Amino acid sequence: MLGHATARYFLERDPECHIFLGVREKRELAEMVVADFAGRAFLCPLEITDAEAWTSALTMIETQSGPLNVLINNAGYHDDSLLATMSYSQWAGVLDSNLNAVFLGCQSVLKPMMQQRWGRIINVASLSALHSPAGQTNYAAAKAGVIGLTQSLAKECARLGITVNAICPGHIEGALPKSWSEEQIKAVKRETPMRRFARPEEISAVVFFLASRDASYMTGTSVKLDGALV
Amino acid sequence: MNLRHRIKEVMASELMLEVSVDDIGDDTPLFGPNGIGLDSVDALQLVVTIEKHFKLKISDQDKAREILHNIESIAKAIEEAGLA
Numbered sequence: 001m002l003g004h005a006t007a008r009y010f011l012e013r014d015p016e017c018h019i020f021l022g023v024r025e026k027r028e029l030a031e032m033v034v035a036d037f038a039g040r041a042f043l044c045p046l047e048i049t050d051a052e053a054w055t056s057a058l059t060m061i062e063t064q065s066g067p068l069n070v071l072i073n074n075a076g077y078h079d080d081s082l083l084a085t086m087s088y089s090q091w092a093g094v095l096d097s098n099l100n101a102v103f104l105g106c107q108s109v110l111k112p113m114m115q116q117r118w119g120r121i122i123n124v125a126s127l128s129a130l131h132s133p134a135g136q137t138n139y140a141a142a143k144a145g146v147i148g149l150t151q152s153l154a155k156e157c158a159r160l161g162i163t164v165n166a167i168c169p170g171h172i173e174g175a176l177p178k179s180w181s182e183e184q185i186k187a188v189k190r191e192t193p194m195r196r197f198a199r200p201e202e203i204s205a206v207v208f209f210l211a212s213r214d215a216s217y218m219t220g221t222s223v224k225l226d227g228a229l230v
Numbered sequence: 231m232n233l234r235h236r237i238k239e240v241m242a243s244e245l246m247l248e249v250s251v252d253d254i255g256d257d258t259p260l261f262g263p264n265g266i267g268l269d270s271v272d273a274l275q276l277v278v279t280i281e282k283h284f285k286l287k288i289s290d291q292d293k294a295r296e297i298l299h300n301i302e303s304i305a306k307a308i309e310e311a312g313l314a
Contacts, residue, residue: 114275114278115281156274159271159275160271
């Protein structure tokens with residue numbers, strides 16, 4: 001959901017940008033973006049945990065649209081459970097999609113970005129990395145890993161014209177856990193000093209800034225976007 | 231311009247070295263305290279730079295260590311690959 005909102009945000013504000021949305025089976029929202037921005041938004045088949053798929057995706061993007069300037073690693077999923085009852089596949093699956101995939105994505109774009117001496121990498125971490133709730137050991141560990149990767153890679157790339165940053169969104173309207181009851185939603189809102197959840201475009205705006213030339217001296221940071229919850 | 235001098239110019243420019251091209255000998259070690267003092271990030275950038283300017287692909291890490299020893303070893307690798 002955040003990925004599609006961010007794609008729209010970029011396409012609405014930068015008439016020159018082309019967006020490639022990495023997709024697997026679920027692609028309805030991405031298809032809507034492509035339909036609304038014909039000729040500037042494209043679907044890009046991508047299994048994020050497969051290194052070869054990243055290579056193919058990059059080839060497709062470069063052939064169709066020229067050099068890739070911005071990578072937003074947004075894909076990921078929860079599979080919540082208490083650690084005592086978590087299966088290893090629950091652990092490994094979340095680590096694979098939320099952390100290992102970020103490694104593969106970053107590695108695949110690094111060389112072309114180095115050759116053009118310009119690039120922006122934005123990794124979508126989570127508030128769970130900084131304020132880890134019970135039941136999310138896998139997700140919190142993966143997202144904390146994304147923050148560490150971001151800091152380290154930023155240092156490796158600092159001289160190369162490539163910035164690497166992470167964002168840590170809290171709760172976002174339209175992307176709340178399906179299991180939450182109305183009461184739970186109200187309770188979490190009450191705990192949030194802003195008394196509301198983020199609108200997707202409030203998160204996208206920060207991603208848009210991090211991708212811009214204006215953010216040229218900002219690298220290795222993790223931007224917390226949580227309405228002061230933490 | 232001869233190949234070795236071109237490598238030095240490209241390297242100094244792309245890696246933004248604060249050293250004159252004339253101060254880089256063909257056999258001056260590129261890494262370590264007794265040489266130019268490049269680090270691992272420079273090495274990565276050098277691999278990309280060599281591929282971009284001289285079309286020599288260095289994909290193996292051990293091979294990279296050998297090739298990036300000094301300007302002479304880089305030039306030889308480019309010449310041996312028929313890319314000079």
